[in-house]
Amino acid sequence: MSEVRAGDKRAREPRDDAAYFDALYEQNEDPWNLRTRWYERRKRAIALSMLPRERYERAFEPGCGIGELTAMLATRCASVTAWDISTRALAIARERVDATHVQFERNTVPAHWPQGQFDLIVISELAYYLSGTQQRTLAQLIARGLAPHGTLLACHWRRPIDDAKTSALEAHRKLSDVSGLISVARYDDDDMIIDVWSNDARSVSTVA
Numbered sequence: 001m002s003e004v005r006a007g008d009k010r011a012r013e014p015r016d017d018a019a020y021f022d023a024l025y026e027q028n029e030d031p032w033n034l035r036t037r038w039y040e041r042r043k044r045a046i047a048l049s050m051l052p053r054e055r056y057e058r059a060f061e062p063g064c065g066i067g068e069l070t071a072m073l074a075t076r077c078a079s080v081t082a083w084d085i086s087t088r089a090l091a092i093a094r095e096r097v098d099a100t101h102v103q104f105e106r107n108t109v110p111a112h113w114p115q116g117q118f119d120l121i122v123i124s125e126l127a128y129y130l131s132g133t134q135q136r137t138l139a140q141l142i143a144r145g146l147a148p149h150g151t152l153l154a155c156h157w158r159r160p161i162d163d164a165k166t167s168a169l170e171a172h173r174k175l176s177d178v179s180g181l182i183s184v185a186r187y188d189d190d191d192m193i194i195d196v197w198s199n200d201a202r203s204v205s206t207v208a
Contacts, residue, residue: 067093127171139178
């Protein structure tokens with residue numbers, strides 16, 4: 001998902017309104033310029049560069065939107081499970097990422113969670129729309145669903161958002177505190193915050 005600035009139309013609409021997002025994607029396949037805007041492309045490049053491992057076996061990306069980040073994950077992962085609430089966004093994402101090792105599904109977290117364990121979980125532009133209780137549940141699910149030595153990557157817009165329930169910093173703090181994972185990398189500027197956590201505290205140079 002893309003970042004949302006305070007005052008944007010998107011920020012005033014309920015995040016769980018599938019009909020709203022479906023209609024929006026019908027009008028414009030890329031309403032937030034995820035494909036063309038330098039901020040978005042730079043954000044994805046920074047986030048993926050922070051992953052401590054070059055390759056992952058099984059990744060989970062809830063809130064995948066139109067699949068721009070999913071497409072990049074597909075080049076690094078043997079299998080990717082990508083969820084979103086919008087049927088139309090998923091249709092666009094399937095066209096964007098035509099790969100048999102990527103599975104798209106209409107679903108949401110933390111009300112639902114996929115089976116099995118993942119060695120990479122990506123939470124992007126999602127956690128601050130959840131309540132504190134939902135964030136806690138999400139972090140608990142991540143802790144249980146992350147394989148040994150797995151990686152959790154979280155990336156969020158840090159400026160004010162009209163209908164966000166918490167700030168990006170608060171969301172990341174909750175993910176860190178409740179999951180009990182070890183911080184291995186952080187990027188922080190005026191626009192965004194990116195955190196990487198793992199059960200494995202070893203540096204990249206010692207394992208690669």
